[in-house]
Amino acid sequence: MLENFSLKKYNTFNIDVYAKYFSEFNSVNDLQELLSTNIKQLSTLILGGGSNILFTKNFDGLVMKNNLTGITIVKEDDAFVYVRAGAGENWHRFVLYCLENDFSGVENLSLIPGNVGASPMQNIGAFGVELKDIFYELEAFHLIEKNVVKFNGDNCKFGYRESVFKKKYKDQFAILNVTFKLNRIPRFNISYGAIEEELEKMDVTELSIHAISQAIINIRRSKLPDPEVIGNAGSFFKNPEVTAHELYELKRIYPDILSYKINDRTFKIPAGWLIEKCGWKGYRKGDAGCHEKQALVLVNYGNASGQEIYALSNEIKTSVKEKFNIVLEGEVNIVK
Numbered sequence: 001m002l003e004n005f006s007l008k009k010y011n012t013f014n015i016d017v018y019a020k021y022f023s024e025f026n027s028v029n030d031l032q033e034l035l036s037t038n039i040k041q042l043s044t045l046i047l048g049g050g051s052n053i054l055f056t057k058n059f060d061g062l063v064m065k066n067n068l069t070g071i072t073i074v075k076e077d078d079a080f081v082y083v084r085a086g087a088g089e090n091w092h093r094f095v096l097y098c099l100e101n102d103f104s105g106v107e108n109l110s111l112i113p114g115n116v117g118a119s120p121m122q123n124i125g126a127f128g129v130e131l132k133d134i135f136y137e138l139e140a141f142h143l144i145e146k147n148v149v150k151f152n153g154d155n156c157k158f159g160y161r162e163s164v165f166k167k168k169y170k171d172q173f174a175i176l177n178v179t180f181k182l183n184r185i186p187r188f189n190i191s192y193g194a195i196e197e198e199l200e201k202m203d204v205t206e207l208s209i210h211a212i213s214q215a216i217i218n219i220r221r222s223k224l225p226d227p228e229v230i231g232n233a234g235s236f237f238k239n240p241e242v243t244a245h246e247l248y249e250l251k252r253i254y255p256d257i258l259s260y261k262i263n264d265r266t267f268k269i270p271a272g273w274l275i276e277k278c279g280w281k282g283y284r285k286g287d288a289g290c291h292e293k294q295a296l297v298l299v300n301y302g303n304a305s306g307q308e309i310y311a312l313s314n315e316i317k318t319s320v321k322e323k324f325n326i327v328l329e330g331e332v333n334i335v336k
Contacts, residue, residue, distance in 0.1 A: 001037065001062075010065065011050035012113060014231035015306045019045075019063035026067045028148070031141060031174060034064055044143060045335070046174045048087065051114035052122060052233055053333045056306035066117055066174060071097055074179055082136055084179040087117025091124075099213055104186035105134040107209040110216045113227060113234060117175040120151075121165040122331075123158045127216055128192030132158035136181040140165075140173040148176065161238050161331050188212065194219055223294050231300030232291070236313060237271040237328045250324065271320075271328055272296035278319040288312050310334060 005022035008014055021042065025031040038044065043061035047053075068086040071094065075082045081103055085094050091114050095106045108129035118124070119131045120138055137152050156163045165173060186209050190196050198215040199207070225232050242250070242259075247267045250257050254277070259267045272295045275281065281295040287304035290312070291297040298309055298316075317328045 001034070005063070007047075007050075007055060007059070007063065010047060010063075011053055011055060012227035012231060012233055013054055013300050013306070013309065014227075015055045015300065015309075016303070017055040017058050017306065019059045019061070021062040022065070023062070024065040024067050028141060028176065031064065032146065034062070035143060035146065038062055044171070046143075046171075048118045049090065049114035051227065052118055052331070053335060054233060054306050054309055055335045056310050057336070059335065064174070066115070068117075068176055070177075076184075079184055081182050081184060082179055083182060084177050085116045086177050087115060087175045089116045090114075091116055091119060095213070098182060099210055102186075102209070103182040103184070104209050105129075105180065105182040107213040108189055108192075108216060110213040111220045116178050120156055120158075120175065120178055121163055122161055123156075123163050125161070127195060128189050130158070132156075134180045134182060136179040138178045139176045141176055142173055144172065149173070160241075166333075190215075224297060225291055225293075225299060230291075231302075231304075232297050233332045235271075235296045235331050236298045237275070237296060237316075238331050239268045239271045240274075240326050240328060241266050241268050242326065243267075254324075269326070270296075274320050274324055274326060274328070275316055278316070278323055280316055280319070283312075285312065290316070306335075 001021050001023045003021055005019045006016065007019055008016045023034055025034055045059060045061065045063045047063050047065045066088045068088040070086045071089060072084050073081060074084050083103065092111055094116055095110050098106045108127040109124060112124055112126060120135060124131045132153060135153050137150055140149055140151060142149055188207055190212060195215050198219055199211060202215060204211045244265055244267065247259055258270050258273045261267055275295040280290040282292040283290045286308060287301040288308040289299050289301055291299050298313060300309060320326055320328050
């Protein structure tokens with residue numbers, strides 16, 4: 001267990017904060033031992049890939065980095081294969097494993113930063129696919145009761161970038177592994193966004209999960225900053241949902257407003273569009289800014305503090321509320 005440990009390399013915003021205590025666990029036994037040595041009952045934080053977190057100050061407690069790895073096939077039949085991955089596995093490396101073995105279902109989620117353990121917490125999603133579409137079950141360790149609990153899809157109560165682990169059970173569990181139900185016979189999903197257009201650019205004549213994955217990687221790289229180059233945590237805000245009547249009223253004032261139909265009553269508006277229309281795209285104050293190509297992504301150009309990024313996010317929320325009467329909800333976990 002290390003004291004006054006820098007977390008700069010452990011969060012993709014590259015915020016230079018310190019943990020009072022820091023350790024890593026490679027097994028459930030390691031985790032149990034760490035918890036038993038925490039005799040002062042310090043506040044604890046389980047850290048994965050650090051790709052969806054913003055530290056606004058030093059963490060006055062124990063940070064435990066989840067290093068549980070391993071990928072195994074649990075069971076299979078003619079239609080499906082059930083693959084279990086350790087929570088500490090890098091998400092994109094897991095996607096590549098599935099592509100190499102021709103397991104379909106995760107290709108639309110290519111190049112999402114972070115680790116496997118965060119995927120059900122966030123119900124990660126991209127290009128028309130969400131984690132819940134391929135989720136089977138997970139195992140998690142209860143940090144207070146010190147026992148392993150299994151969760152199926154119903155238990156997780158997945159919503160848009162939501163699960164029970166974000167609110168109801170926040171900071172109560174450490175996810176150990178996740179099992180995915182993947183297709184042996186591919187089911188292609190290319191209707192979302194610019195996938196078809198990118199596939200045409202690539203001169204793809206025969207559709208495959210590999211081609212779809214590469215198309216999505218190309219799109220993401222063209223629009224989103226690489227955390228290795230510019231500190232960021234991807235999309236900072238969720239895309240807000242409005243009623244059909246609210247959208248109708250907005251269209252009267254903003255005829256060019258973008259929207260996606262969820263059902264007859266509900267529509268989703270891209271948060272990036274709202275933020276851009278408020279003039280934030282490419283904005284920079286010191287080293288905190290709004291990315292020049294994607295307004296939904298807040299960035300650290302070098303030495304921004306977590307407080308500066310957080311303050312910028314609040315300014316953006318205020319301006320969107322004033323202009324559109326829409327309250328943006330954050331997607332990134334803020335550690336205050």
